Amino acid sequence: MKSQITKILYIILLLACGYAANAQTLKPAAAINGQLLNEQSKPMDYATVTLLRAKDSSVVKGTLTNDAGKYVFDRISEGKYIVKATNVGYKPAFSPAFDVIGNAINAPVIKMQQVSRDLQGVTITSTKPLIERKMDRTVMNVENSVLAAGNSALEILERAPGVTIDKDDNISLKGKQGVTVMINDKLTYLSSTQLAALLRSTDGSTIQSIEVITNPSAKYDASGNSGIINIKLKKNKQSGTNGSLTTGIAYWKNFRDNTSLTLNHKTGNLNIFGTLTHGDITRQNVLDISRTVVSGPTTRYFTQNTLMKKPVHYNNYRVGADYNTSATNTLGFVVSGDYTNELNNNTSRTNIGSVPMGIDSFQNTPSNIKQTYRNIAINLNDKLVIDTNGQELSIDLDYSKFRNNSFADYATEFYLPNGSVAKPSLFLRNTTPSTISIYTAKADYTYPLSKSLKLESGVKLSSVKTDNDLRAEIQQGGVFVNDVSRTNRFVYDEKVNAAYVNLGKTYKKTSIQAGLRAENTTSTGNLITNNQVVHRSYLDFFPSLFINQTLSAKHELGINYSRRIDRPSYDNLNPFTYYLDQYTYEKGNPFLKPQYTNSFELAYTYNKTLNVTLGYSRTTDASVDVLYTDTVRKATFQTNENLATRNNYNININSPYTITKWWSGNVNVDGFYQQFKSPMLLGQNLNNGQFAFQGRATQTFMIPGYKFEVTANYQSAQSYSIFKIKSQYAIDAGVSHSFYQKRMNLKLAVSDVFDTRKSRVSTNYSVTNLSLVQKNETRIARITFTYNFGNSKIKTRKHQTGAEDEKGRVKSGG
Template sequence: MKLLIMAFLAIGLCFAPDFLFAQTISGKISGKVADENGRPVEGAAISLMRLSDSIPVKYELTLAGGSFNIGISSTGSFYLKVASVGKMPFQSGQIAVDAQHLLISLNPIIMQTSVKSLQEVVITSKKAFLEQKIDRTVVNVDALISNAGTTALEVLEKSPGVNIDQAGQISFHGKSGVAIYIDDKPTYLSGSDLENYLRSMPSSTLSQIELMTNPPAKYDAAGTAGIINIKTKKTKVKGFNLGMSFGLRQSRYTATNNSMDFNYRKDKINVFGTFAYTFSNGFNDIDINRSYFYNAGQPSGALTQNSYIRTKSSGYNAKLGMDLYSSENTTIGVLFNGIIRLPDQFNNSKGQLFNVAGQPDSSIISKNKEQGKFKNSSVNLNYKHTFKKDGPELTANLDYLAFATDNNQTFLNQSQATTGSVSVDQLNGNLPADIHIYSAKADYSQPLAGGWKLESGVKSSYTNTNNQANYFNIVNGSAITDNDKTNHFLYKEAINAGYVNLNKDFKRLSIQAGLRIENTDSRGHQLGNTQKPDSAFNRNYTGLFPTLYLLYKLDTLGDHQVKMTYGRRIERPYYQDLNPFISPLDKYTFYIGNPYLLPSYSGNVELGYIYKDRISVTITYTDIRDRSTETIEIRNGYYYSRPGNIGSTKLYALNADASFDPASWFSLELSGDLWQLRQSSDFYTGTLKSHSTSFSGQAMLQFKLNKGWTLQTDGKYQSKQTDAQFTLAAKGRLNIAVSKTLSPRATLKLSVNDILNTNINQGAINNLYQTNASFRTLKDSRAVLLTLSMRFGKAVKDQRKHNQTGAGEESDRVKN
């Protein structure tokens, strides 16, 4: 590790004659737009286009007085397109940006009045699927047509480097422990609740996916694999504007995703909102096989089990917010969010036990039912003040979030021996939970002398959880408390953090360095019962989390760039994973918490090369200590799943992304990951050692046809991989989609996902005591989706960006 870091630092110093490292350049193009009479044109839409391929780089709107300022993050040749209602379109000549010309002031742009007034201005341009930035990769959701009619979880699964396993766990570039954010705010969810929440978000409400392996110091340090930030669509235009999307999904069963967003802007007030309704309707067909052995290795028996799980869920998501632009420099906002999800699950399972001779010994038929309710409500108050143009800026956020869940379970099992005797047992469960999270955050930025910029901030969060599990054995119609499983767990946690960040751009070299400090104080209390005594634990720990970004341009135009990043991160245990009591999943499978679970720490180093913002290649080394993951133990034929710490995890990875435009009507996007994972830890069966090399590749081809038609095909392949106890078989999928622009305000999209039905999770579970186990999970990933999107309202004008909320990283750790 030390030699690798020294090698990276040596390479960085070779590229550092100007000094350290950072982001891309900080340039600016400014000017004014007026009509032929000299009157300012307010709200004109300006597109900064790359000269080489006419791909838009940035959009801006003219302010009061017709002025505009467009920030530039890379050198090269550009031109401007300007559009406004009732005016003839304007296109500028070439604008060259290099290290000697970063601040460019243009002559006034004069727009002529159109002979025939336009009803609206519609700016159409090609949006790249991937955008590379110094600290993140940006995925434009709408650029992939097959995303239409899907959910946020499916959009994530199609993003480069992102994989989702058979349990719905999300990994990023071969690493688990990624933190999921929505609009720069942690989701406050994990496990099955995070999976189901993302399934309840229609893709029509999403704008971009930001993939960050080494997030800057201003972000919470949680997430050993980095952060995935899901950005939703926002509209802040004058007048009233409305967007609607209707999606129908047909697989074995029929489902639907629908959404509506609106905004009303007048004078200094903007009101905006989103409402979405989803109805998911699917299945999960699971085969599990277990073979048991004596100490000498001879077979002692086996179990085969098939479970057909029907899932239905209605989900309602609502957002309502208001921004008050009290002055040109000050914005005050309030935002309300609400989620209601009503899932139902029916599990019909049949298991067959075999004796040492391989003959049927007994069987069990299970009919399990779960009915749940998930509610989340939140409120955010935000404030932003810019003291002067290009000067100090202060933002502040106050957040309150409440989660309430309730899950009613019925486990009905009928066992039959070969003798014909039959026994029936029933277990009922009720699992209510309440979680309350409070957060306060403030950030301050200040330009310093010599071109340096200082950013700093503080944050405090407090979490209070109350989880109950009430289980009853039904005997002769009477409910008898099962004290082995019934429990009541209370957990409180406070996190206080502060950070400082410095950055500067030199001629060719940019540097950004940050340091974050976080203190965690946690207290857990497991209430006892007549069979189980009380137990409690207290922990207090402090960590330092440095970050470093270096970017060096090998030529004056910045066509060739190299970058290096370093970051240290933490992954705290999920709240409910600390609860030591047993929770049944089926007759043979139980979940157990782990009160001794430790936080995980990771160090991540990356060295990359970027060519013309079109091709990027990155090598990565990650060292994770005490990584938390699912572990499996077999005891007396029963299967126990619990979270555990893997002592040492090392990952070596190579990532490449590329985009090409061979013709104006054809584009190609490619992405690939090659990684090697090495793990070693003490384990139930002695020592766990795993070593695997895996590959994941993705491609998208888009053909722009005549008369508003676009054809697109995309696919993804993931090779066999081993992670801790789990070996997952190779899988892949092929999608095809077509879209038709019906009018400037309406688009119809049709796609077929997983045409070959090859996106199947299957594999084996290793390091089990005297047991071999394998599984196969078939879901309804092959589906036909039809989506209609419509937009009503006025042309884009005076768009202003809403503040991000400030709730902390605790969101990723709610697990129910």
């Protein structure tokens, strides 16, 4: 298998290098020098100039001007030519026809004129809608949203169309878990907990948009059965020295603060940029669990109440630079990281009785968990624009390291109903250092075979190693000693080699794209303490097909298909046991297998506004959360298992609308039916399904100088695996005011205005009978101030790295 994938990668690299070499070596003989100026005779830098044959206007070559407005076409054959110049905000301009004779020719100077932006004294301005539907994705434009101010990336993500986040910070899309989260087109390679911590420490003011891609093409990593969520961070687009400062405070039950500073400096061919964010967040959650445990003739009733308070202190940074080595090539690097400390102060009381609501005994379990996260990611990138026809080659090299240290102390006190001590207290403590190291390299090549036919190909190599070392101790005779029943070390190595090819064809009213991705995976999970090794090696192929048809000026239709994979997250493979108390805990499953999903979608668009999508997906070896009950220990624990199949039927309706010039809105509705099937799960045959829907309506009111937003969310009751989830709803509201020539902005927002958002989950399956209610601190009032400063002239390059998929499978606490 490995030799097959190696051959595929080698062939694609040879093709890419061959095309690039051919494009740069087959050159004729003369050089054309020219310059581009604006109306004030100042240089026009980084404008597009194209060399055309005078006799038929056919394209010969293209390039960009440098910071002096100059350009060069080298190795041009003799003949008569014209130069065409284009730039955003300017009318296209042409040089007079001129002859190329000899070795060096000076083309006539070209002057460009700005496009007029005024109509009879009225200036036209526009902003992007909050929700925007594109051919292959739905985009939530966060940058100018009132509700983004003061919120974290995780809180904003929860408001994206079709997205839900459960009590354990697992992200679902249209009711399906297994979402791949990317940041700037790069996989995060983090587990759900670690990803939640990263997103929670990412300030919303640094986000430009959130893209929801339910059926990605072969160009993307094949992981994620329900699709991809791509979080686009802002990158300053202005020349000179400029930036923005954002600071905010929030309060309801607990105080929060956040500050972010973005700087950008561009001089000549060099652009340097950076962002620094700092924040202090205290979150308070209440968790109530009721359980019934039957063991032979004995029935026990457990009622548990836990108060969790979690102060988090974070500092994030992101710095980088782009350097234009020529008008067609850009080298860049990005270094990012975060430095986060958090403290979990939990207090849990569990009442135990032989009759409902009765108390035969109770126990208190206070715990303190200190966690530190020290993460760093480095990206080196190169983008070569080979010609103006769209031939490009881009290369990314990435290294990431995530370090998490956890120190936990648990004390369990046992009491009789009258408050007297029933038995000596139990003291436990854990130290859990863990590291994740990620190396990736990828190359993407685009080659237009003609004006209507385009070839895309690429390769990617990734290597991930996780090392989790649980050192558990128990107090005996007043001294802590090693707890051999829990101490363990788990090391996981995974390598994925991938190659893809996409071929796209555009007709007058039809566009077709077909793709195929190959991924070869080898993994080894080593439970060192128990000398238990799980090794896997497999080669998979992932086809994709997209067909879009314009039926008329107002009607468009699209059909797409893709096959995808979900490899288990690293923490779900880790067999360690993590306690809330001695009766409630969770552990991983090192024998989890990957799950595979085939997805189909039919999309219809009316008048570029009303969008309707019908979808169906079938997942085999579906991995889901399962609760087991240990009837001997009277304990309930959570783990993951591979079910047989999961079928998902869904419909999405999205429509932006305008009522008046000052009142606009957007409605998004997701309806879905999920069916889970598995033989002999916990001793029974599972066949569970329920129709559910989610709705979100956003209203925006524009009054001179002010912007008001109100968003209402509703999620109906639904089923997931063996669980029943009750409905929830919430309303968010905010207002912003711009002043000082729109350089300053003040925003006030309140999330969950009526404090109604809560999670209510229950199951009564086999011997497991449990219900829980979790109420997080969701009603929060925020005030945020932003100041933009500096120049505002020229856009700089946006770049995304290549290591986002692997990062998305790491858990980040929080």
